[in-house]
Every structure is written in C-alpha cells, then in structure tokens.
Amino acid sequence: MGLVDLRLDDTELSSCVACGLCLPHCPTFRVTGEEGLSPRGRIDAMRSVQWHGANVDDDFVRFMDTCVQCRGCEPACPSGVPFGHLMEGTRHALVDAHRSRQRWLRAAFAVLSRHRLLLAGSTVLALAQRLRLVPKRLGFARLPLRRGAAVAPRGDDDGDHIWLFTGCVMDAWMRPTHRNTAALLTAAGATYDVPGAGASCCGALHAHAGLVDEAADLAAQVVQAMPGDVPVIVNSAGCGAAMKDYGRLVGTPAAVAFSRRVVDVNEWLAERLDQLPTPLRRPPPVIVQDPCHLRHVQRAHEPVRAVLRHVTDVVELDDDGLCCGAGGAYSALQPELANTVRERKVAVIGRATARSGATIVASANPGCIMHLRAAGLDVRHPVDIVAEALTL
Ligand code: SF4
Ligand code: SF4
Numbered sequence: 001m002g003l004v005d006l007r008l009d010d011t012e013l014s015s016c017v018a019c020g021l022c023l024p025h026c027p028t029f030r031v032t033g034e035e036g037l038s039p040r041g042r043i044d045a046m047r048s049v050q051w052h053g054a055n056v057d058d059d060f061v062r063f064m065d066t067c068v069q070c071r072g073c074e075p076a077c078p079s080g081v082p083f084g085h086l087m088e089g090t091r092h093a094l095v096d097a098h099r100s101r102q103r104w105l106r107a108a109f110a111v112l113s114r115h116r117l118l119l120a121g122s123t124v125l126a127l128a129q130r131l132r133l134v135p136k137r138l139g140f141a142r143l144p145l146r147r148g149a150a151v152a153p154r155g156d157d158d159g160d161h162i163w164l165f166t167g168c169v170m171d172a173w174m175r176p177t178h179r180n181t182a183a184l185l186t187a188a189g190a191t192y193d194v195p196g197a198g199a200s201c202c203g204a205l206h207a208h209a210g211l212v213d214e215a216a217d218l219a220a221q222v223v224q225a226m227p228g229d230v231p232v233i234v235n236s237a238g239c240g241a242a243m244k245d246y247g248r249l250v251g252t253p254a255a256v257a258f259s260r261r262v263v264d265v266n267e268w269l270a271e272r273l274d275q276l277p278t279p280l281r282r283p284p285p286v287i288v289q290d291p292c293h294l295r296h297v298q299r300a301h302e303p304v305r306a307v308l309r310h311v312t313d314v315v316e317l318d319d320d321g322l323c324c325g326a327g328g329a330y331s332a333l334q335p336e337l338a339n340t341v342r343e344r345k346v347a348v349i350g351r352a353t354a355r356s357g358a359t360i361v362a363s364a365n366p367g368c369i370m371h372l373r374a375a376g377l378d379v380r381h382p383v384d385i386v387a388e389a390l391t392l
Helices: 010-014 027-032 039-052 060-067 083-096 099-113 114-128 169-172 177-189 204-209 212-225 237-243 246-250 253-261 265-270 291-298 302-309 336-358 366-373 381-387
Strands: 160-164 190-193 233-236 263-264 287-289 358-361 377-380
Touching: 010 039, 010 083, 027 336, 039 083, 060 083, 083 204, 083 212, 083 366, 099 114, 099 204, 099 212, 114 169, 160 177, 169 177, 169 366, 177 190, 177 265, 177 381, 204 212, 204 237, 212 246, 233 237, 233 265, 237 246, 237 263, 237 291, 237 366, 246 253, 246 336, 263 265, 265 302, 265 358, 265 381, 287 302, 287 336, 287 366, 302 358, 302 381, 336 366, 358 381, 366 377, 377 381
Parallel strands: 160 190, 160 233, 233 263, 287 358, 358 377
Antiparallel strands: none
C-alpha cells in the first residue's frame, strides 16, 4: 500500500506509555502471544507509520484487521488511551487509501441499510441452512425462517413516552426480542414510537470497518428519524455504543443532544423494576456474558444483572469480561481468530456450568448471541429471559 497518512490525533497516539497492562485483556494477544496483535503493538505500528514515515505493508494491515475492536484494552489502561478512536481512524485511512478495499467493504455493508433486501436475504440464507447448503465451517448460527410481525408504535404522548430503535440485523434475526422489549416497556408503564425506514441501520459496522463517511450519513438519518427529547431505547449493545458516540461521529449539536438520549434497554428497565410484575416461579439461574460494547464501551453491564435478578439468579464468568470473538462482522471477516477466541469463552462458560449447573447464557448483543450459538450454546437476550419469566 506504501505511504499512508493515518491522520490520527498526535495527543491520543502519544498517550500510550507502553506499560503492557492492557495485554492480558486483549483477546488476540491472549490467543496468539504476538506483540503486533496486542494494543501496545498496534499503537507502535501506528506510530511507525504516522511519525516515522514507515510504509503500510502486509504486516501493518494484518495487525489492524485482526483487532476485534472489543476495546477491552481501554478500561485496563492507566493512561486512558482511546484505542477505539485510534483503530477507527486507522481503518478509515486504510479504506481511503485503498480503493478496492473501499469498494468491497461498501458492497458487503450496503445491504444493512436496505432493510427489505436484508430481510429477504436473511430468509434465503435461513432456507439454505435448512437445505444444508451453507457449510458449517462458515460458523453461521441458525437464522429464523419466520420472524413474525414487526413491532408497531404503541400509545400516545402521555406518560413515559420513548423511542424504541429496531435497527437492521436485530430486526432481521431477532425480531421476537423486539416484541419482548416492547412488552417489557409497556409493563413498566411506557408508550413508545418506532422509527421509520430512515433509521434502519445505526452505522456501527460501517464505522468499525473504516467506512466512517457512510457511518456518519446513517447516523444523521437516525438522528433525524427520532426527533424530540425523549429517551431512545436500544436493545443491541453494539448499536447502543455507536449511537452514544454520534456526537463525536457526526459533530453537530443535534447529534450531541441525540447521543445523550440513547439508553440501553437494561439501563432503562433497571430503574423501573418496581413497576414490573414479579414472576410466579423463578426460572433456573443464568450465566451472564457481557458484550464488550456494553461492558467496555457503554460501561452499562451492571444493569443487566439487576434486570435478570428480578426474575432469577445470576452466575458470573471468571474471565474478567474477555471478548467472545464476535466483534460485529469480525467473525465473518476473521473466522479463524474469531473461533479461537470463542473457544476460550466456551471453556469459561463450561467452568461456570460445572460450578453452578446453569446452562442458559444471557448476552445483550446480537453478534455475541449468534457467534456463541454457532458453538452450540443456549444463548438468549436478557430481555427474552425476563419476558418469558414474567409470561408477558
Ligand atoms: S480493541 Fe480488543 S482486540 Fe483490539 S487491541 Fe484492544 S483489546 Fe485487543
Ligand atoms: S495502551 Fe495503555 S495499558 Fe496498553 S501499553 Fe499503552 S499505556 Fe499501557
């Protein structure tokens, strides 16, 4: 690729003191032991390109492409290095500098913002899975053939009125979770609107891939589609993390104001547990797996526990929130590393099962749910577990 201007913020880039405290929290370093596949090694490679004029070679691209963007390195870092910004900026520069990379990424992600096409494509893929036409090594979890009715707006502007964001993949692959989310919001006393076609994708996957301009366009559409000053409820950790960052991505006062209204559904419900019914019978305990974008980015993983504890007991994992390897589109783009990282998580979940007898895993992100289901685990969204326990 040759010389590339990464255009990274020099203050952010210089904030790493190379202490290495982030290394145990990096899934790609944990499974490879390779310095270049650690946060410190990746930052060192970025500095070589930005500060010392090094060429962008195959090794540099591999170091960047193999990052899951889990941001597990951020809370572990005593210097507060904003690694997510650095990686997003680097991928943006790589996409700008490499036209063919830009073209195929654009083609791959175009379907996310064309909701009817995404629904039709998902149905075709689900059918192909039933006919055994999709090789198992691709690692796709079983997609639904039928998804039922889309969530419709409920109620007027009286009471606790909010927006429910339905998105792209969540609606195509996990629509029953939207219906259960709506039922829980209603049980907690809220009425809600759902956005129209203008807000069919939050742009998170585009931003991760370096398609920052496309991500900003989609973000601006989402902001416009949900006006007002009421909360915007999101039940996908990856989407919520992206939407809480719209102020930085889009950079307008409207986007800054919008990002402050974004609330993960578990955060919202955890403050209203007294308004929910109590279960007649408590189901068996569940194991909690924290999606990285809920734990490391939104830092909103505790409310999941509060919501689950309303109906059952919670079993913790012993890996300090290490990534499962899903990483949005990462499991499709880097299947070997994603599967190796997942093997560690499956072993950790196995230990939790051996300790507690619990077999159901709760995870509040569609990517993690599908990635772990593909390994044969029974993984459900917390909202589904709670709604079922309350027979809503
Ligand atoms: S974002 Fe995740 S995979 Fe990437 S360097 Fe940080 S800890 Fe490692
Ligand atoms: S990113 Fe933070 S924790 Fe990791 S080596 Fe740099 S300063 Fe240390």
